[in-house]
Amino acid sequence: MLQITSIEKGIVIDHIPAGFGIKLYYYLKLDKADYTVALIKNVYSERMGGKKDIIKINNEIDLDVNFLGLINPNITINIIENEKIAKKVKLKVPEKVVNVIQCKNPRCVTSVEGYADHVFHLVDPEKRSYRCEYCDDIVIPHTV
Amino acid sequence: MLIGKHLIDPSDFTREEFRELFDLAHQVVKNPEDFRKSCEGKILATLFYEPSTRTRFSFEAAMLRLGGSIIGFSEPNSSSVAKGESIADTIRTIECYADIAVMRHPKEGAPRVATQWLSAMPLINAGDGGHQHPTQTLTDILTVELLKGSVENRVYGFCGDLKFGRTVHSFIKFLSNYEGIKLVLISPEELRVPEYIREEVIKKNNISCIEADKMEPYMKEMDFLYMTRVQRERFFNEEDYIRLKDRFILDKEKMKYAGKETYILHPLPRVNEISIEVDQDPRAQYFQQAKNGMYVRMALILKLLGIY
Numbered sequence: 442m443l444q445i446t447s448i449e450k451g452i453v454i455d456h457i458p459a460g461f462g463i464k465l466y467y468y469l470k471l472d473k474a475d476y477t478v479a480l481i482k483n484v485y486s487e488r489m490g491g492k493k494d495i496i497k498i499n500n501e502i503d504l505d506v507n508f509l510g511l512i513n514p515n516i517t518i519n520i521i522e523n524e525k526i527a528k529k530v531k532l533k534v535p536e537k538v539v540n541v542i543q544c545k546n547p548r549c550v551t552s553v554e555g556y557a558d559h560v561f562h563l564v565d566p567e568k569r570s571y572r573c574e575y576c577d578d579i580v581i582p583h584t585v
Numbered sequence: 586m587l588i589g590k591h592l593i594d595p596s597d598f599t600r601e602e603f604r605e606l607f608d609l610a611h612q613v614v615k616n617p618e619d620f621r622k623s624c625e626g627k628i629l630a631t632l633f634y635e636p637s638t639r640t641r642f643s644f645e646a647a648m649l650r651l652g653g654s655i656i657g658f659s660e661p662n663s664s665s666v667a668k669g670e671s672i673a674d675t676i677r678t679i680e681c682y683a684d685i686a687v688m689r690h691p692k693e694g695a696p697r698v699a700t701q702w703l704s705a706m707p708l709i710n711a712g713d714g715g716h717q718h719p720t721q722t723l724t725d726i727l728t729v730e731l732l733k734g735s736v737e738n739r740v741y742g743f744c745g746d747l748k749f750g751r752t753v754h755s756f757i758k759f760l761s762n763y764e765g766i767k768l769v770l771i772s773p774e775e776l777r778v779p780e781y782i783r784e785e786v787i788k789k790n791n792i793s794c795i796e797a798d799k800m801e802p803y804m805k806e807m808d809f810l811y812m813t814r815v816q817r818e819r820f821f822n823e824e825d826y827i828r829l830k831d832r833f834i835l836d837k838e839k840m841k842y843a844g845k846e847t848y849i850l851h852p853l854p855r856v857n858e859i860s861i862e863v864d865q866d867p868r869a870q871y872f873q874q875a876k877n878g879m880y881v882r883m884a885l886i887l888k889l890l891g892i893y
Contacts, residue, residue: 548714550692556673557698564785575694576716577781 454496455517462494476500507535549576588891593710595759610884624653630683631657634690647882680706707889715749722755724878738765745813748776752852761790768794769803804842812851836860
């Protein structure tokens, strides 16, 4: 059986929908990390009714909670100190996201204007759908 | 007070602000001569990154009739845009020279981006891709008020390209502020209104709405039938355009289904979606509508510059 030991000080990102762990890994630039990081894929999870991914980071880093909430507000973030959970961070579906996702509408001004931020506003918290500030195109980021 | 505001989307103004604007527009219609020196010494910049006849000419005519002057370009190849200048840089430069600006752009949201770089100059969206065209809506609403007296409690039919038809999107968004609106949306399946209009505007505001693929059964109850052109320039695929372009043509025969006071509007240009024979029908109001566009743009310039 694969064994990944506990971390002394750092962050455990748990309950990541299976398959999104690798996206998160690159988004958080963990591929460039010089500290210990473990990406664990396809772990059985009763709570998630199937598989999940987990990331263990043996370091303190700034996490973009907006991006994590965008992927799935049920993701759990545990802050670890002395090998114990010192704090749990609760995620929310963000009302507004800036430069996290890009508009896919080829007619949108963001496809040509490099100065423009990619800004999206929450439309439906249940569907987790977002509207582009400029062209009004609606996207569901966690399905893209 | 509309002084210094931008008009990029119909939701930028409140219902009260629109009322203020239309009240002035009605004064302009009655006595345009009274305003002929109102904008002396003021400059309007027209930034047209996409071709236009009515919108550009009506803005230019509006400013000239107000006694102001005009600078600008009618196609991007005659400006630094052709050298690859960004919208951000162009608009900041224009603000150095003009008091107010109008922008048409093929990319959706381009005027909204431009406003992020402005400090004081009001900017007006004259059409951004297939997205919004709020001053066409001003034209349409002034025409509605001149013909029927009021906007609310009416049946509005929209026919043609409702997906890329920016005039339709702005018109429906505007109507969502009024009571008793009933919409009949007639289009091929592929050219139905975009999701954000259906979900965020029509459903959210509980607007009565029928989507159909024939106009005849609904024409009698309509107060207005707003015809639109299937726009070749919005299609990435020419085959789709050819397949869809002649789906709805309003001719003399179909006009028999319309009510005695069902007025026909069209933002123009038309290709063949309204037969030329319909032009003689007193219910065909699209050329008067184009004239009203100049009056309402005169009122808009006056309000945004804080002159009235």
